[in-house]
Amino acid sequence: MVYDDTFTAEFYEKLMRNRMTLRMRTAEGMAGGRKSNAKGSSVEFSDFREYIPGDDIRRIDWNAYGRFEKLFVKLFMEEKEGVFRIYLDSSASMDFGTEPKSRHAKRMAATYGYNVLQNQDRVILNVLSGDKIVQNLNVMGRQGFSKLIDALAATRYTEATDMLAAIRSSDIKSKGVSIVISDFYTNDLEDILKYLTAKKQEIILIQVLTKWETDPDMSGSLNLVDAENGENRRITASGALFKSYKKQYTAFIENIDKLSKKYSARLIRVIDGV
Amino acid sequence: MGVTLIWPIALSLLAGGVIVMYLLKQHAEEFKVPSLFLWTEMYKNQTADKPWEKLKKNILMILEIITILVLVVALMGPYVKSGKGNGSTVMIIIDTSASMDSNYKNAETRLESAKKDAEKLIKSLPATTLVTVITSNTEANVVLSATSDKLAAISAVKGIQQTQRSGNCEEGVKTARALYNAYKDAALVVYTDTYVSTGKLNASIYDYSGNINNAGVNYVFSDDNGDDTFTVVAGVTNYGKDDITIATDLYEVYENGEKKMVATQDVTITAGSTSQVVFQDVVLETMGLAVGIGSNDDLAGDNMFFAARKVKKDAEVLLYTKSNNSFLEKAIGLVSGVTLTRTNTADGFMGKQDCALYIFDCLGDVDISSIPVDGNIMIIGCKTGLESGTEENVLLTAENSYGIYTVAVNKTFTYVTPQGNESLFNTDEGMSAGFVGELAGRKICVIGFDLHQTDFPLTINFPILMYDLIMRLTDTSPVDKTDMLAGDIVKVSLSGLNESSIIDPKGKKTKVQTLDKYSSTEELGCYFLKGITEDTDTVFTVNFDCNESNVSAMVTDASGNVDIKTGGGNGILNLRAIIIAIAVVLLIVEWIFYIRQ
Numbered sequence: 001m002v003y004d005d006t007f008t009a010e011f012y013e014k015l016m017r018n019r020m021t022l023r024m025r026t027a028e029g030m031a032g033g034r035k036s037n038a039k040g041s042s043v044e045f046s047d048f049r050e051y052i053p054g055d056d057i058r059r060i061d062w063n064a065y066g067r068f069e070k071l072f073v074k075l076f077m078e079e080k081e082g083v084f085r086i087y088l089d090s091s092a093s094m095d096f097g098t099e100p101k102s103r104h105a106k107r108m109a110a111t112y113g114y115n116v117l118q119n120q121d122r123v124i125l126n127v128l129s130g131d132k133i134v135q136n137l138n139v140m141g142r143q144g145f146s147k148l149i150d151a152l153a154a155t156r157y158t159e160a161t162d163m164l165a166a167i168r169s170s171d172i173k174s175k176g177v178s179i180v181i182s183d184f185y186t187n188d189l190e191d192i193l194k195y196l197t198a199k200k201q202e203i204i205l206i207q208v209l210t211k212w213e214t215d216p217d218m219s220g221s222l223n224l225v226d227a228e229n230g231e232n233r234r235i236t237a238s239g240a241l242f243k244s245y246k247k248q249y250t251a252f253i254e255n256i257d258k259l260s261k262k263y264s265a266r267l268i269r270v271i272d273g274v
Numbered sequence: 275m276g277v278t279l280i281w282p283i284a285l286s287l288l289a290g291g292v293i294v295m296y297l298l299k300q301h302a303e304e305f306k307v308p309s310l311f312l313w314t315e316m317y318k319n320q321t322a323d324k325p326w327e328k329l330k331k332n333i334l335m336i337l338e339i340i341t342i343l344v345l346v347v348a349l350m351g352p353y354v355k356s357g358k359g360n361g362s363t364v365m366i367i368i369d370t371s372a373s374m375d376s377n378y379k380n381a382e383t384r385l386e387s388a389k390k391d392a393e394k395l396i397k398s399l400p401a402t403t404l405v406t407v408i409t410s411n412t413e414a415n416v417v418l419s420a421t422s423d424k425l426a427a428i429s430a431v432k433g434i435q436q437t438q439r440s441g442n443c444e445e446g447v448k449t450a451r452a453l454y455n456a457y458k459d460a461a462l463v464v465y466t467d468t469y470v471s472t473g474k475l476n477a478s479i480y481d482y483s484g485n486i487n488n489a490g491v492n493y494v495f496s497d498d499n500g501d502d503t504f505t506v507v508a509g510v511t512n513y514g515k516d517d518i519t520i521a522t523d524l525y526e527v528y529e530n531g532e533k534k535m536v537a538t539q540d541v542t543i544t545a546g547s548t549s550q551v552v553f554q555d556v557v558l559e560t561m562g563l564a565v566g567i568g569s570n571d572d573l574a575g576d577n578m579f580f581a582a583r584k585v586k587k588d589a590e591v592l593l594y595t596k597s598n599n600s601f602l603e604k605a606i607g608l609v610s611g612v613t614l615t616r617t618n619t620a621d622g623f624m625g626k627q628d629c630a631l632y633i634f635d636c637l638g639d640v641d642i643s644s645i646p647v648d649g650n651i652m653i654i655g656c657k658t659g660l661e662s663g664t665e666e667n668v669l670l671t672a673e674n675s676y677g678i679y680t681v682a683v684n685k686t687f688t689y690v691t692p693q694g695n696e697s698l699f700n701t702d703e704g705m706s707a708g709f710v711g712e713l714a715g716r717k718i719c720v721i722g723f724d725l726h727q728t729d730f731p732l733t734i735n736f737p738i739l740m741y742d743l744i745m746r747l748t749d750t751s752p753v754d755k756t757d758m759l760a761g762d763i764v765k766v767s768l769s770g771l772n773e774s775s776i777i778d779p780k781g782k783k784t785k786v787q788t789l790d791k792y793s794s795t796e797e798l799g800c801y802f803l804k805g806i807t808e809d810t811d812t813v814f815t816v817n818f819d820c821n822e823s824n825v826s827a828m829v830t831d832a833s834g835n836v837d838i839k840t841g842g843g844n845g846i847l848n849l850r851a852i853i854i855a856i857a858v859v860l861l862i863v864e865w866i867f868y869i870r871q
Contacts, residue, residue: 096308185311213308221302221332226310233310234302236332248312 002153006103007110015114047075081140082121083174085201086112087167088155089182090129092227095157097210097272104270105181105208106152112179112204113148117141123148127155128182131165160228164188164195172199181206183213184256193263203265207256211272216245282349289339296335337864341857348853353398363404363420363457366392366431367446369466369482371411372438372760372818373825376467376486377572384482385436388465391480395463396427406453407431410446410466411439412761420457438575438760438798440819442468451475467825483825487514490576490823491522492548494565496584499555504583506553508565512543513824519543520567522551527562527580527800530781536563558583561813562800576823580800582756582813588613589630589748597636601731602654605740606633612748630748636724650717650747655724661687662705670699670707676739681730683707687722698739710743712754715767715788717747752803753792756814763793764814766803777802779816 779799
C-alpha cells in the first residue's frame with residue numbers, strides 16, 4: 001500500500017470507516033458479486049416459469065410437476081459484476097492549488113475504487129492525458145485496490161488533455177458506470193456526456209476545483225500563464241476584472257449543472273476537498 | 275489667463291519618454307493559473323493586447339506624466355490677469371512726464387517700473403494681439419502702431435526715454451481715443467502716476483504715484499543792483515514729511531553747460547513749505563545762472579532751477595498821434611522802465627530810431643512798409659491795408675490771455691487774425707477787431723478802433739491791457755519767451771540778423787534763422803542765443819515744472835469703465851508657485867502609490 005501526501009494513513013482510516021453503496025443497473029457483463037436484473041445461474045432462487053424446449057432439463061422442478069402436472073423450471077438470480085470506469089483527468093491544470101486539485105481527484109478516484117472493489121465489482125481506471133488514455137488499469141477484488149492505489153500514486157499531471165478524444169479512445173463495450181474526475185475546463189463536456197450516454201453508461205461527474213478558482217485573489221499587473229499549454233495573458237488586477245471573472249465562473253458552473261441534468265449525470269463538485 | 279513663455283511646451287515630449295520607458299519597463303510578474311479557459315471571454319474586454327492599452331491602468335506612469343505636464347505648465351509661467359489688458363488690440367500708454375522720474379520701488383524710477391510692467395503685459399498677450407505703444411507728456415507720441423510682433427513691442431517699450439516735460443497721460447488717451455474706434459475689441463492700459471479720465475474706453479490704469487521725499491527749487495529771479503552786482507532770489511520747497519536743512523547754491527552757467535558756484539547758503543525748510551533764499555550783492559559774470567540744492571532726494575530733476583541774468587535797461591517808446599490821447603499816454607506811463615516820446619508830426623517821427631516800440635494812433639492811413647524796421651509796432655485806429663472790413667456800433671468780446679470782458683465801440687476795422695497771432699477783440703461775426711503777435715519778423719499789435727470812439731479807456735481793463743501789451747511789445751528779446759518748460763517751442767525773431775545760433779546746455783550749437791521755431795528744448799538748463807555782439811546775446815532757460823515735483827496720491831473720479839491698479843503688481847496673479855505645489859502633491863501621491871504597490 002502506498003503512503004504519500006495523497007494517500008495518508010488518515011485517508012485510509014477514513015476510507016475503511018465509511019462505506020458507500022453504489023447503485024447501478026447491470027444486465028450484462030461477466031459474472032460477479034452484484035445481483036443482476038437478469039436470471040442467472042446463482043444459487044439464489046428467483047422465480048418459476050413454464051418449461052420451454054431448450055431449457056436446461058436439470059432445472060426442471062420435479063416437485064412442481066408432481067403437483068401441477070406441468071413442467072416448470074426454477075429461475076435463479078444472475079449475479080453480474082458491476083463495471084466502473086474511472087476517467088481521471090491528468091492535465092496540468094489539475095495540479096493547481098496549495099493543496100492541489102490532483103490530490104483530491106486521486107482521493108476521490110481511490111474512494112470510489114475502494115467501494116467498488118468492496119462490492120466485488122470491476123474498476124477500470126483510465127488516466128487521460130493528451131488525446132489518449134495513458135494508463136489503463138482493470139482490477140477486481142479487494143486485492144485490486146492495492147494496484148489501483150499504486151496506479152493513482154504514479155499518475156503525473158503534465159500536459160493538456162483533450163478529454164473527449166481520450167474518452168472516445170477507451171473501448172466501452174458494456175454497460176456500466178463512468179466516473180469522470182476533472183475540473184472540466186473544456187468545451188467538449190456535452191459531447192463527452194453524449195458519448196458516455198450512448199455507450200449506456202451511468203455517469204458520475206466529479207468536478208474538482210480550488211477556492212482560488214471560485215474567488216481569485218491577486219493584484220497588480222500580472223502575466224497569467226496557463227498551466228497546461230503555457231499560453232499567457234497580461235492582466236491588471238482590478239475590481240472590474242474580478243467582477244467579470246466571477247460572472248464568467250458562474251456561467252461556467254451553471255452550464256455544467258445544466259448539462260448534468262440534461263444527461264442525467266450525477267454531479268459532485270469538490271472545492272478544496274470539500 | 276495666459277503664459278509668459280511658450281518654449282517649455284516642448285518639454286512635454288518628456289511625457290512621451292516616460293511612456294516609452296514604461297513600455298520598455300513593462301515586465302509583469304508571471305502568475306500560474308490552472309487554465310486560461312475562464313479568462314478567455316473576459317480577455318476580450320479586460321486584457322491589454324495593444325502596447326498603449328498596457329499602460330491603461332498604470333497609475334504610477336499616469337501620475338508621472340501628469341507631474342511632468344504640470345511642471346511644464348509651471349515653467350511656462352501661467353498667470354491670471356485681473357486687469358482689462360485683454361482684447362484683440364491693446365494700447366499701452368506710458369507717462370514719460372518728469373514726475374515719472376521719481377524713485378518708486380527697488381531702486382527703480384516710476385517709469386522704469388512702468389516699463390517693466392508693460393513688458394510683462396506684452397509678453398502675456400496672445401500672439402495675435404495687436405499692440406500699440408504711446409508715450410505721453412505734454413504731447414503724445416505713437417512709438418509703435420498696432421503690431422503683433424511682441425519683440426518689437428517690448429523693444430519699443432524698452433526704448434522709451436524719461437523726459438523732463440510736464441503733463442500726464444491726457445494727450446496719450448486723446449490719441450488712443452482717436453485710434454480706439456478703429457479696432458473692434460480694444461483695451462487701453464495706462465501706466466502713469468496721475469489719474470486720467472478714460473471715459474467709456476475699456477481701460478486699466480496702473481498707478482505709480484506715492485509719497486516721496488523731495489525738495490525742489492521753484493523759482494529764481496535776479497535783480498540788477500545797478501552797481502555790477504545782483505540780487506538773486508530763489509524759492510525752495512520741501513515736499514517731504516520731515517523738516518530739512520539743505521545747502522542752496524548759486525551758480526554761474528556757461529555756454530558749454532559748465533557751472534561755477536558763486537555763493538551758498540544753508541536753509542531750513544519745514545515739511546510742506548517753501549523758503550525764500552536771497553543771495554545779496556553777488557557778482558555774476560555769465561548771463562545764465564542757476565540755483566541748486568544739495569539734496570539726495572527721490573526726484574533729481576527739480577533740484578536746480580535756471581534763470582537768465584536780468585540787466586536793467588530802459589525801453590524807449592515813440593507815440594505818433596494826431597490827436598490828444600491822454601488815456602493812452604497815462605496807461606503807458608504806468609509801465610516802469612519805459613520812456614515815452616510823443617510826436618504829432620511826421621518829421622518828429624522820421625528822426626527817431628532805436629525805439630523799442632513805435633505806436634501809431636489815429637493817423638488815418640499807415641503804410642507799414644515805410645515805418646522804421648528796428649522796433650516793434652502798435653497801430654491804433656489806423657488803416658493799414660490789413661483790414662477785411664468795418665463794423666459800426668458793435669459790442670466786442672475780449673476773451674484771451676489778457677482778460678475776459680466786453681467793449682462797446684462806434685466803429686472799428688475788422689481783421690482776419692493772421693496765423694500765429696492772438697485776437698484781442700472779437701465781433702459777433704467771428705471777425706477780429708484787434709490782434710497781437712508777429713508780422714514780418716517783428717512784434718505787432720493792431721487795434722481796429724479809435725480809442726476816442728469807445729468807453730474802453732474808462733474801464734479798469736484798459737490800463738491792464740495796455741500794460742501787458744507794452745510789456746510784450748517793448749521786450750526786444752529775440753525769443754518770444756525766456757523761461758520755458760521742457761518741450762516748449764521758442765520762436766526766434768532776429769532783428770538785423772539773418773542767421774544766428776543757439777547753444778543748448780550740452781554745448782550743442784544749432785543754427786537758426788529769424789522766424790524759426792526752436793524745439794530742441796528737452797534738456798533742462800540755459801540756452802544761449804548769439805546776437806551780433808555780446809550785448810545782444812540772449813539767454814532763455816528750460817526748467818523743471820514744479821507741478822511735477824510732488825505727484826503723490828492719485829486722485830480718481832471713479833467714473834468710466836476703468837480699473838485702477840497699483841503699479842508693480844500689474845494685476846497679474848502668477849500661478850507658477852501654485853502649480854509647483856500641485857506637482858509636489860502629485861509626487862507625494864505617486865510615492866504613496868509606489869509604497870503601497
